[in-house]
Amino acid sequence: MRPKFEMLDNALIERILAEAFQLIKDPGVRVAPYVEDLLRGVGIPVKDGVAHIPEPLARTALQSVPREFFLYDRNGRPAVHYGGNHVHFDPGSSCLNILDPQTQQPRPAMTPDLVRLIHVAEVLPQFAAQSTAMVCNDVPPEIGDWYRLLLVLWYSEKPVVTGAFSAYSLHTLIDLLAIESGGREALRRNPRAIFDVCPSPPLNWSEFASQNLVDLARAGIPAEIVSMPLAGATAPVTLAGSVVQHAAECISGIVIHQLAQPGAPIVWGAAPAIFDMRSGKTPMGAIETAMLDVACAEVGKYLGLPTHAYMVAGDGRVIDAQVEMESGMSAVLGALAGINMISGAGMLDFLACHSIEKLVIDAEAIASAQRLLQGIEPRGASLATAMFTQTGLAGDFLKLKETRALFRQEQHFPSSVIDRGLPQMNGGGILDRANQRVEELLSAYKRRPLPPDREEEIIAFAEREGQKFGLKRVGEILSRVPDFEGAPF
């Protein structure tokens, strides 16, 4: 039996949905001019930039969303299964800072940091997907969002959770993906990436977000709605009220998306948080935040939709017991809730900071959560009596052939990050062990090149786009791999 964690019963989910349908009709949802005609075209009234969406139309849109779909790796293999109770993890996205591996102090993230993170996440089986984890501060901000994706596609074969920072840059990102996939059609058929798109709470599909939804739907590239109610600040203070708002934001986003292209893949995603009333911060590691994540996903599952949530992130500013307690707890809750993609590992300081050392520690929490999901299996005709028949009360279980045959299935063996009393552990702290593990993983990484013509095309793309902002030789840094040091410009 697979263990499961639920926060809501069906009656409460029905109430949540009933209120969500009520909200998208009245007061309605703020939308951008970009989508007004699309909405009016099916008879949705839009007045003063506010769409009043009737429930039956919303339900039709919900019906046309694919119940499942895949993201593919570079070799065209399905590697992430959105839908049902499949659970995957990817590192958190778009940090501002990184904890410096030497000083453990936050500083702006640079290209070598992102490359190291990609290498580590590539080797760790716990991560089914990469993310565009950092915005590199050693390149001009104008190229910030496609440059991250460029590095991920260059160094990784895994699917990618990404996102655009503007309506315009989305198209640059899509162009880049299309080159890597071998054309627009190939990308549509076997999408390698999914794009996070955030409504602005409460109930506002901004110009940027509306446009991203429509353009992604038309390009056939999966979109992941990352609705972010902040309970008490930009959403009702009650957890149930925030879940209602989340549902209303997702449903209205789905309406826009499905009107642009019925049947295009989209995910019911969430990055809710409570709003800390003392500091005004948005704690990702608070238990109420995890409760919101699980509840939001449950509503999506009830509608039969693929799900996502932002978990496994802590709020302390250094790697300590607090951030790991927060990250570990939410990894377990997210997995038990059967959320399809759980983003956030490696992050701390309210999603502002990444740490590669934390990423490898979180990977251990994730591995434990993955073990937990396998549950307790009855193996063989008897559970225990057959083994007792062999050992009697002497209890020599270590000698039994069943022990040898089954211990690998029963026990998960964590990496050297977790102190299980092995002689080589020497009593160092978890940060030392994480540092060592990062080095091991970095040496285990080996880049597999793309076909030469694609590499050339990617480099040409980087040169072309870079030159738009007066940058020369952006492509050159890709050949200075894998362990170049220092700023590329």
Next chain:
Amino acid sequence: MPDDIFSLMRDSIIAGAPDTATYLARKAIAAGTAPLDAINNGYVPGMHDVGEQFARGQMFLPDMMASAEAMRAAMAVLDPELKKLGADRPTSGVVVLGTTKGDIHEIGKILVGTLLTAHGFQVHDLGADISGEKFAAKAQELSADIVGVSALLTTTMRNQKTVIEALERSGIRAQVKVMVGGAPVTRRWAEEIGADGYAKDAMSAVALARELMNQKTGPRTPEPIGSGKVV
């Protein structure tokens, strides 16, 4: 007797009780208390206390919002009385606030605006995704003392510089102080783009705004709270 009523006024702000604040303001006026005395000896010290409690982590935001509401209620009674005397409400300064072009984050900026208002500044919040020209036009229209620009994205931070350039173009850069903030913003960045100050959080923003006003007009507000820095 006035001392008692002043301390009740202060308490009405700390308790976030607009009805009491209104009642006390009316009572003071009826008893012949000068409106400026009520403001300076009753209500403002209440707000100051609230700010200090918040800075120490001892006050919750919804309670602080209620305090600001109580302050507004008291001022609704006292403002017309000041006008009758031909006086203006004492203001700590006029601030035009907004988030840069291309950026839709605004919670931090709203918090900064709330605290500035609570500390006597007149704040005009332009909202999010605001162009340099809009900042400049509003600052000109209101003869603003301070322009406050928030940015939360690495990609939109540079638009803080665009605001400064727009202020220069419209010829009012010398008359306004520019303060910047937001998660990716640093003091170094503020220096680089020629801003007058950077604040890391809302309380520091209040301290910074006061400091900038002191630079403009000489000291006139209580000592700063927090750690906003002038660059």
